[in-house]
Amino acid sequence: MLDDRKLAVLRAIVTDYVCSREPVGSRAIVEKHHLDVSPATVRNDMALLEDEGYITHPHTSAGRVPTDKGYRMFVDRLSTIKPLSSAEKRAISAFLTGAVDLDDVISRTVRLLAQVTSQVAIMRYPSTRQATIKRVDLIRLHDDRGLLVLINSLGKVSQRHIDLAGVDDDGLLMLRDRFNETLNGASPAQATDRLERLPNEVSPLFRGQATSIAALLMAMVAFAGSDKVAVAGLNNLVQFAQGYDAAIKPVLDTIEEQVVLLRLLGEVTPDVSVRIGQENQHSNLNQASVVATAYAVDDHWSGLGVVGPTRMDYPSTIASVQAVARYVSHILAEG
Amino acid sequence: MLDDRKLAVLRAIVTDYVCSREPVGSRAIVEKHHLDVSPATVRNDMALLEDEGYITHPHTSAGRVPTDKGYRMFVDRLSTIKPLSSAEKRAISAFLTGAVDLDDVISRTVRLLAQVTSQVAIMRYPSTRQATIKRVDLIRLHDDRGLLVLINSLGKVSQRHIDLAGVDDDGLLMLRDRFNETLNGASPAQATDRLERLPNEVSPLFRGQATSIAALLMAMVAFAGSDKVAVAGLNNLVQFAQGYDAAIKPVLDTIEEQVVLLRLLGEVTPDVSVRIGQENQHSNLNQASVVATAYAVDDHWSGLGVVGPTRMDYPSTIASVQAVARYVSHILAEG
DNA sequence: TCTAGCACTCACCGACCCAGAGTGCCAGTC
């Protein structure tokens, strides 16, 4: 039904439209893409492509524009992923290896991705579900104000303010050591289990404090830490709008809310996934495309990707997202 | 030179323009603001206000629009800060008291401020220059990969990845205890001083590691932690543009860069400062106004505020910024 | 000092036309 030439025409329409942002006509196609046929033939092909729903035209006398289905076909069958230049690879690698801790890796990654794709980059923090507990610390900051700190095997540090009224310094040390003994090396499930029993095993003098600390720790352990999304490259949204700023509002709303992004980045796999326009469940993103993939943190995966206009350069974007995900997995693996 | 009526005219122009977003004419002023004079009289006043540079008009037959100088006069002499309603106060207080740690306080504050002002809110992280060191921790995550953690009296936790090759568990404990003894309670200046001497005082076996740890800690201490800005409410930028999206590009660029925001928020005092349009040194913000103030963290100050169009509701915005700064200072003081 | 009146200016809006780009279709050719 769709012979090679028709597919070539579709490919030409997508690539030309992506770079010119203007509906593309039959003559432009034969001229730029060296199809050895006449514009009339291309027109016939285009009429058929339109019947099939791959392209459309904004008005009678305009050229053709790809539909979501057209982009989908392009991504699935017509494009080849552009490998990154070695200069780009070096830049990525150099930029990421300078990171000093987990937060810094993430912040650098997302900025990098925004820059290389010229789009809005998003990255979910790694989940700590697989991580084991490495250290619990209990610190008096100021009179009765204390800080409870939890460090896990991923190097993620979380903390909570805590009230230390009625606990002297010896008690503090005792509680700290007790919690450390109990939790060292524990998985989240084990930790919850042990934390439930622990308060009953300490001296009644400190039972109240131990209970509240245990409750806080359970909350910290349960909170996987991955419900946070780093975002960069929002200034690239302006090119998205292209003089029509109603389009950027829903995207900005979505980014501000985070919860949609979390779900989006929670569904990724190590393959690069591309969601085009209406394929996005969330209606705010119906004018946008999301290219995402997973990066590895120890034995676990988390998501990263970009959000841009459906009219985006898919081959380059896919290549960049993939490359950045690989590099960041690598960096996280070797520390 | 500017009698009471002329000032009233200016006030009327500013308030009407802020809410209608359209140039305001002489008749509208006399009707809405009950000045007991004729439109012609107001026109004479407007001509004078224009000579003095307080207002301008986009074209001959249009109404008047305030200039930056006009807004400045309005803010300095013509407006009274609207107190917040008690419902607003309760909402602010309730939202902030739920925070679990320092990061959470900041993230909640900035989201809150964006919401109550319907503008882009920015907040600089507290400086840790005044904080003393509470704890140093050294943890083995995985083979030779380690984590160095520093906790200060503000409850701020910073961490760095570190290579632990050649250090056994006993050595790790020894180093940790040694660093803790040396640094406990130290101010940044003291810490740097002591860290320079420490490597020479440990066993030669661990001198190499001690040196690199000391170097890392010095960097962490020197890094005041305040060179980070939290941002929220970017979706409010759309109303900023108001159909003219070239205006939001420079603002987005500035926010993405952070460095300008840092300087901006580094200059604030406990009084609310208002920078209107051209008064902002940075040319990207020449179309914007920045309302900012300082919030207190222990004995130190850091900045917070909003960025919006010069055409903003200054009295409400100033009141909100001030109120939020007070509440967050309060929350941070009592923990 | 204020006001009423009047002429003037200019953006905005709709109507109109034109040029140009692009299409769809059809008859003819290979």
Place this chain on the structure above:
DNA sequence: GACTGGCACTCTGGGTCGGTGAGTGCTAGA
């Protein structure tokens, strides 16, 4: 049967042209 050249058609975008209305500046008079 597939392709092509030609042609009529459609529609956008830009430009021109008045009319309208809001708003002004100025002047003479209260």
